[in-house]
Amino acid sequence: MAANLAQRFARNAVAGAVEPFKILFTQRTLLRLLIKRDIVNRTAGTILGGVWVLAQPALQMLAFWFLLDFVLKVKFPGQVPFLNYFLIGMVPWVLIAEVLGRSMTVLAEFSPLYRRSVFPLSILPVIPLLLAGLIYGTVFMITAAVLEGLLSALFAVGVVAALLVWLLPFCYLLAVIGLFVKDIAQVFPFVLTMAMYLTPILYMPEMLPEQFRGFLALNPFADIVALIHAVLQGQPFTAGQWVRPLLLWGLCLAPAWVLFRRTEPHMREAL
Amino acid sequence: MSAIVLRQAGKQYVSYAHEWDRLWEVLTRRPRHRSFQALSDINLMVPHGQVLGIVGKNGAGKSTLLKLMAGTLLPSAGSVEVNGRVAALLELGSGFHPEMTGRENVYLTGAIMGLTQAEIDRLYPEIVAFAGIGEFIDQPVKTYSSGMFVRLAFAVATCVEPDILIIDEALSVGDGAFARKSFERIKAIRDHGKTILFCSHSLYQVEAICNRVIWIDQGRVRVDGEPAAVVTAYNNFLAGEASASPDAATxxxxxxxxxxxxxxxxxxxxxxxxxxxxxxxxxxxxxxxxxxxxxxxxxxxxxxxxxxxxxxxxxxxxxxxxxxxxxxxxxxxxxxxxxxxxxxxxxxxxxxxxxxxxxxxxxxxxxxxxxxxxxxxxxxxxQRGLEQGLVSLPRRWLQPAGVGADRDRQQSL
Known part of the structure; x- marks a missing residue:
């Protein structure tokens, strides 16, 4: 009984990890069209057009630099300058927040496409992932190259790729929840803001009072951001910071995929 | 192999008080819905090359049947088997992305139907020519009139060379010239030996292009057979229902x-x-x-x-x-x-x-x-005489010669 259950869980977890990549391949034409349209829509009516997709995050980074480094001249205890530490943590965070936030609404947003016609619904949760990956992957690559040197740009691409794979089950999970439990979508931006404050992006973990530091282990994003700092800036990290996010990912793959597959017939009928 | 096979197919629509009841039911498998049986126990085999008309009153389950065959609805009982590429015109412009231009939607619909970029490139000029919406093809479809919408949808659905074409009342939309053109197109598809499923309130059109008609009543197939026979049976049924006499003023x-x-x-x-x-x-x-x-x-x-x-x-x-x-x-x-x-x-x-x-x-x-x-x-x-019924047939009466010589005149009316 238990072995049977474990076997089913493992099989579904593998499906949850593999199937989205199959979809990525078989529906590449469709995905390219939808993503192209999304990028065009963001900058519709502007003179510079597609330039804004990258210029907007770049301006945001510039504003951070102006405030933190130029005006406030914030100094950090470690050897890494505060601005570098902040930006290397902040860009991936913006990516995470954008992916998770859009996942909540992606099924409702694209409902005209599937409500009354045949459409491969399982490609939809991948769209926010690919879009954010394209935009913030590029921004992160440039940021890393400017702050940490050209070699770091390569690492940055690897970090974003790994991050996207890690986010996959959460996209499917949130897509279903966002469609059927609209209340959660309402409170979600607040949750994301709180998660940012509870994640060492604006501060270093060492700056937290001793008694609070242990709580960071409960926040998977704290682990993720610590790992990114470790890869790109040689910050110290612990084994737990690798194991916990991987475990969470492995545990979520099967439920996310099964839930999506089971609710799929209901999605056309849900409003 | 048949184009479409339905075995004991049924569809039950369910409604929930809240959307989260739906999720709860999926998670716990405990029913939390009210249901409505739209179709029950449909057994249907449609061979390739058949033009099947579906008639029935509003709410009889015609559209549900078409949606099951198009794959936009899953049956809640039985099975639906479809062999071949399906193009469906179920509702006005469904499946179009409102923000996308007509051109992008053509490629989008093609991609959903499994065509490659190169195949759509090849069909694109024909689609644009048939839809006849000119330079609007590069405008977002949300700016289209309903006529332009249906023209583009029809052009895409019929130009992608489907094996099975499913049409729900689409012919009644669009201006006269386009309706004529689309009717020609459907007849051409029929003549190419493709399978067509066609649902319309216009019994005249159904009888004109179908070679088999089913009449759906209260979610079941009531009559299935030759167009003339089924349309007549359906007409008789409608006549039985209509009690009021026609209003000449309308x-x-x-x-x-x-x-x-x-x-x-x-x-x-x-x-x-x-x-x-x-x-x-x-x-x-x-x-x-x-x-x-x-x-x-x-x-x-x-x-x-x-x-x-x-x-x-x-x-x-x-x-x-x-x-x-x-x-x-x-x-x-x-x-x-x-x-x-x-x-x-x-x-x-x-x-x-x-x-x-x-x-x-x-x-x-x-x-x-x-x-x-x-x-x-x-x-x-x-009338002057006492004839009974609806019509007086032209006639001649004859009697063998020699019987009653004084009455050997023929009367003809």
Missing amino acids: GVAAMTALPVHGTARLTGVVATVGGKNGSPLELETGRSDLQITTCFDSDPALPCPSVALAFLGEDQRIVTSAGTHNDGLTLARDPLGRGEVSVIFSKFPLLKGNYWLSVYLLGEDGVHVYDQAFAAVELRVS
């Missing part, structure tokens, strides 16, 4: 002065008996000569329309009909597209009772309806 009032670009309309229907015209008209069986003159206005760019008329009884059933297309007459008209045709029914053969005359202006193929004057003229028929 007919000709609809003939307003509108430009006739891309279409045609009736401009006048006059029925004359013995120098009198109007409605109601008094007639006498076997004695009155009824003349009906129909005037129409049409777009000169279109082929000349044809005219048909039908006599309805008290119960709205068609007693008899006549049409220029059916009788092999091609109408003539002036260069502006105006025309007139008269038909004479001498020695009016219908027996006593009240009848209504409906006049239809049809495409040159006698199928697409441009305009109609429903129950435009009321006919009040009286």
Whole structure:
């Protein structure tokens, strides 16, 4: 009984990890069209057009630099300058927040496409992932190259790729929840803001009072951001910071995929 | 292998008080819904190359059946098997992304149907030419009129060379010229041996293009068979339901002065008996000569329309009909597209009772309806004799020669 259950869980977890990549391949034409349209829509009516997709995050980074480094001249205890530490943590965070936030609404947003016609619904949760990956992957690559040197740009691409794979089950999970439990979508931006404050992006973990530091282990994003700092800036990290996010990912793959597959017939009928 | 096989297929629609009840039910598998059985126990086998018409009243389950076959709904019981590429026109412009341009939507729909970029590239010019929406093809489809929407949707669905085409009432949308063009296109697809599923309230169209018709009533197949037989059975059923007699006032009032670009309309229907015209008209069986003159206005760019008329009884059933297309007459008209045709029914053969005359202006193929004057003229028929029924048939009585020499005259009516 238990072995049977474990076997089913493992099989579904593998499906949850593999199937989205199959979809990525078989529906590449469709995905390219939808993503192209999304990028065009963001900058519709502007003179510079597609330039804004990258210029907007770049301006945001510039504003951070102006405030933190130029005006406030914030100094950090470690050897890494505060601005570098902040930006290397902040860009991936913006990516995470954008992916998770859009996942909540992606099924409702694209409902005209599937409500009354045949459409491969399982490609939809991948769209926010690919879009954010394209935009913030590029921004992160440039940021890393400017702050940490050209070699770091390569690492940055690897970090974003790994991050996207890690986010996959959460996209499917949130897509279903966002469609059927609209209340959660309402409170979600607040949750994301709180998660940012509870994640060492604006501060270093060492700056937290001793008694609070242990709580960071409960926040998977704290682990993720610590790992990114470790890869790109040689910050110290612990084994737990690798194991916990991987475990969470492995545990979520099967439920996310099964839930999506089971609710799929209901999605056309849900409003 | 059949194009479509349904085995004991059924569809139950469920509704929930809240969307999260739906999620809860999926998670716990405990029912939290109210349900409505739209279709039950449908067994249907559609061979390749068949044109299947579906008739039935509103809410009978026609659209649900089409959606099951198109794959936009999953059956809640039984199985649905579809072999081949399906193109479905179920609802106006469904499946289009409103923010995308017409061009992008063509590629999007093609990609959803499994075509490669190269295949869509090849079909694209034909699709744009058929839809005929000109430079709007590069505008977002949310700016389209409903006519442009349906034209593009129709062009995509029929140009991607589907094996199975599913159409739900789509032919009634769009202007006259496009409706004609789309009807031609459907006939061409039929002639290429493709499978077509067609649902319409226009029994005339159903009978004209289908080679099999099923009548759906209360979620079940009530009759399945030859178009003529099923349409007749369905018509009889409708006649049984209609209790009120037709209202003569609704007919000709609809003939307003509108430009006739891309279409045609009736401009006048006059029925004359013995120098009198109007409605109601008094007639006498076997004695009155009824003349009906129909005037129409049409777009000169279109082929000349044809005219048909039908006599309805008290119960709205068609007693008899006549049409220029059916009788092999091609109408003539002036260069502006105006025309007139008269038909004479001498020695009016219908027996006593009240009848209504409906006049239809049809495409040159006698199928697409441009305009109609429903129950435009009321006919009040009286008779001298005691014949019973609806019609007096022309007849001769004969007796063997030599029996009763003083009565050897033949009477003919």
